[in-house]
Amino acid sequence: MIWPAINTLSEYNNFIILGPQMRSFFIFILQILFIQNSIAQSLDAKTNSLGSCGLTQTTVWSNLENQAGLASINKFVFGIGSKKQFLLNELNNHTVACAIPIYGGVIGLNLNYFGFELYNETKIGLAFGKKLSPSFNIGVQLDYLGTYINENLNNLHNFTFEIGIQKQLNRELVLGAHIFNPKTVKLKEEENVPSLFKIGLRYNANQKVSIFTEGQLESNQNGSLHLGIEYKIIKEIALRTGFSTNPTKNSFGVGYTLSKIEIDVSVNKHQDLGYSPQLSVSSGF
Numbered sequence: 665m666i667w668p669a670i671n672t673l674s675e676y677n678n679f680i681i682l683g684p685q686m687r688s689f690f691i692f693i694l695q696i697l698f699i700q701n702s703i704a705q706s707l708d709a710k711t712n713s714l715g716s717c718g719l720t721q722t723t724v725w726s727n728l729e730n731q732a733g734l735a736s737i738n739k740f741v742f743g744i745g746s747k748k749q750f751l752l753n754e755l756n757n758h759t760v761a762c763a764i765p766i767y768g769g770v771i772g773l774n775l776n777y778f779g780f781e782l783y784n785e786t787k788i789g790l791a792f793g794k795k796l797s798p799s800f801n802i803g804v805q806l807d808y809l810g811t812y813i814n815e816n817l818n819n820l821h822n823f824t825f826e827i828g829i830q831k832q833l834n835r836e837l838v839l840g841a842h843i844f845n846p847k848t849v850k851l852k853e854e855e856n857v858p859s860l861f862k863i864g865l866r867y868n869a870n871q872k873v874s875i876f877t878e879g880q881l882e883s884n885q886n887g888s889l890h891l892g893i894e895y896k897i898i899k900e901i902a903l904r905t906g907f908s909t910n911p912t913k914n915s916f917g918v919g920y921t922l923s924k925i926e927i928d929v930s931v932n933k934h935q936d937l938g939y940s941p942q943l944s945v946s947s948g949f
Contacts, residue, residue: 706728706757706759706776706778706787707725707728707729708723708725708728708729708743708745708759708928708942708944709745709747709917709928709929709930709942709943709944710723710725710904710917710919710928710930710944711725711728711729712747712906712915712917712930712932712940712942713892713904713905713906713915713916713917713918713919713928713929713930713931713932714876714890714892714893714894714904714905714906714915714917715876715878715890715891715892715905715906715907715908715913715915716878716880716890716892716906716908716913716915717864717866717876717877717878717890717891717892717906718730719828719830719840719841719842719862719863719864719866719878720733720830720838720839720840720864720865720866720876721733722734722735722736722737722830723737723741723743723926723946724737724741724742724743724761724762724763724772724946724948725743725745725761725944725946726763726772726793726803727761727762727763727772727773727774727789727791727805728759728761728774728776729828729842730803730828730829730830730840730841730842730862731772731791731792731793731803731804731805731826731827731828731842732793732801732802732803732828732829732830732840732842733793733801733803733828733830733840734763734769734770734771734772734791734792734793734803735769735770735793735794735795735801735802735803735830736793736795736801736830737763737765737770737793737948738765739765739948739949740762740763740764740765740948740949741762741763741946741947741948741949742761742762742946742947742948742949743759743760743761743762743944743945743946743947744758744759744760744761744944744945744946745758745759745760745761745942745943745944745945746758746759746942746943747940747941747942747943748940748941748942749940750934750937750938750939750940751938751939751940751941753780754779754780754783755778755779755780756778756779756780757776757777757778758776758777758778759774759775759776759777759944760774760775761773761774761775762774768794769792769793769794769795770792770793770794771790771791771792772789772790772791772792772793772803772805773789773790773791774787774788774789774791775787775788775789776788776789779812782813782814783811783812783813783814784811784812785809785810785811785812786808786809786810786811786812787807787808787809787810788807788808789805789806789807789808790805790806791803791804791805791806792804792805798832799831799832800829800830800831800832801829801830801831802827802828802829803827803828803829804825804826804827804828805825805826805827806823806825807823807824807825807826807845808821808823809821809822809823809824809849809851809857811851820851820852821851822849822850822851822857823849824844824845824847824849824857825845825846825847826842826843826844826845826846827842827843827846828840828841828842828843829841829842835868836867836868836869837865837866837867837868838865838866838868839863839864839865840862840863840864840865840866840878841861841862841863841864842861842862842863843859843860843861843862844859844860844861845857845858845859845860846859848883856883858882858883858884858885859882859883860880860881860882860883861880861881861882862878862879862880862881863878863879864876864877864878864879864890865877865878871896872895872896872897873893873894873895873896874893874894875891875892875893876890876891876892876893876894876906877889877890877891877892878890885910886910887910888908888909888910889908889909889910890906890907890908890909891906891907891908892904892905892906892907892915893905893906894919899921900920900921900922901918901919901920901921902918902919902920903916903917903918904916904917904918904919904930905917906932911934911935911936912934912935913932913933913934913935914932914933915930915931915932915933916930916931916932917929917930917931917942924947924948924949925945925946925947926945926946926947927943927944927945928943928944928945929941929942929943930942
């Protein structure tokens with residue numbers, strides 16, 4: 665275990681005691697060992713503030729969590745987001761997404777970039793969401809995955825897909841399920857891209873309170889549990905908090921709707937690596 669080393673370094677802002685080359689090397693090792701599948705698990709600020717519960721939402725950010733949610737969008741929506749993981753510039757995560765209603769469904773496009781100049785990951789997704797009935801949505805997405813590891817090493821890339829569903833069980837309950845990379849593609853011969861399966865519920869207790877719960881299982885890893893609660897103070901402002909296991913993370917955030925613009929801010933705290941702030945902004949036309 666190298667958690668003690670990580671904890672020590674995280675106490676020094678920007679690793680002042682390390683030179684640029686050693687700092688970059690350490691960040692590279694940190695990414696390889698502890699932040700694998702970072703692109704596959706890229707989330708928006710609202711979802712992060714709810715303990716990573718995003719399967720049942722129906723926004724432009726369904727591009728990232730469950731493409732079935734795109735089917736409920738009835739206008740063009742564009743969103744941008746950014747996350748500074750553990751307050752480190754080298755672990756920045758930037759996302760752009762849009763949803764475009766067409767005849768028969770909704771097209772989604774998204775681009776995600778994670779990392780820095782010596783190590784970075786790119787994911788480009790083309791999605792489609794469709795309503796099969798008033799209470800049942802389905803969505804699929806084709807993904808390009810690319811990894812850049814220094815100019816002296818081979819760059820890696822491949823294609824995969826993901827699929828999800830949403831089902832309105834009754835007036836209060838919504839079910840969501842999603843799987844990323846079900847066929848388990850490889851970036852290189854000895855390295856599989858992890859598959860990720862998620863299933864969850866949203867319970868709308870009343871007009872102000874919603875409760876979210878999810879279970880997630882990544883290939884070759886222990887499962888994790890996620891819980892989130894949203895409370896709408898007024899129509900325009902929502903307070904959120906969440907909790908997740910494996911690893912243990914606490915999160916909280918605020919959502920603000922101003923006319924056609926939605927702004928979400930979140931912060932989550934990893935049990936060992938510290939805080940990660942995030943901002944997402946979206947607008948529909």
